[in-house]
Amino acid sequence: MTPAALSLQSLACLRGGRLLFTGLDLDLGPGGSAQVAGPNGIGKSSLLRIVAGLLRPFAGTVQRTGAVALTDELDALDRERTVLGALRFWARMDEAPSARIDAALEALGIAHLADIPVRMLSTGQRKRAALARTLASGAPIWLLDEPANGLDVQAAATLGDVVTRHRAQGGIVLAASHLPLAWAQDVTLHLTAPHEGMLDDEAEAQTRRHRSAHQAHEGMPPTSTGTDGDRPA
């Protein structure tokens, strides 16, 4: 098997007539990991969907060696089937042996949920089942979109172990999260908007904090600076 690789060259993303990011470069070899960081709406999920091949990049190229598996906010598990039944369908699509499903459920600590219908699962349990699909797929490149959302502390730690093991076997992980993920820190891609003030709410809010602190120091009441920091991004 050829070693997995993922390389992005000067990638740009245009969504809804707005340029989300430009000039993104990334090179990951076997065992590599990267986290995509940045505020909401900056294009983290779009980047992952471009890498997965679900969206066309506006500019730049994506080169992948090896299959990809994506876990995003859509679990793609049939609600009326059991966890095991829903995962079996994907194992058949991936031509993966069904023993790998059991191993994945075990690794993520949801082996006891195998016979529960998907619609009965809680948010965190459903997330873990979706991660089990990625784990069972055997794909070397994992794309994880906000993987820790809805997971409790223990489950998040388990996910860290699973990812570490996957990387030790030569796998690649590209994770998008607004929170730091300890297990995907080889490279951190900070997405920023190409035009100042377009999406950079955080910088704007910071400036405002700065200004009001300064005014308090001068003994003046902080004046209202508007609420443009709350614009939807």
Added chain:
Amino acid sequence: MIGGIILRDLGRAFRSGGAWMPLAFLLLIAALFPFAVGPNATLLSQTGGGLLWIAALLASLMPIDRLIEPDRESGVIDQLVLRGHGEGSILFAKQVAHWLTFGPPLLIAALPAGALLRLEPDTLGTVMLGLALGTPGLAALAILVAALTAGLRGSSALAGLLVLPLAVPILIFGAGALHFGGLSALKLVAACSLLLCVIAPIAGGAALRAGRE
């Protein structure tokens, strides 16, 4: 892979019970019609064939909102595309599965329905042959429209408006075979069906791709 999708869709349709709806619908119409127009055997046998065609057409419309939208919404289509399957082949698989859940049950239901409507054996034979040729086209049309309207609010009303004009040729030739045309009308039904079966996965696939952007 196509086999896997077909099996999954068949399982879903029969588990949810939705697959029995077209069958029940056809029988219901055939049972109610004699009450509405009176038990006049001549009248029933003259209009019954056309009625079966209308019922079949409407029955094909019933599951449209369950064909594509749930899978698009839950990410199943994304995950299939991710694995390198084209939208066209996904839709083709769904088209086959949809036909299997409504074509053969409709043909079976046509037998008791024909008896309720006092159809002559010859007429019933022509209707069933026409339905066997026409239902793949109706299934393809349902898939095409389901793909076009996936993600829209209030899509079922729009779906009906889109399907009916496109289904008219199949209806005209199918019902026409009962009165004049005969074999040549059935050939035209088959031609319409074939055309729709080929166009639907291609056009529907393009619609799904465009919807993802």
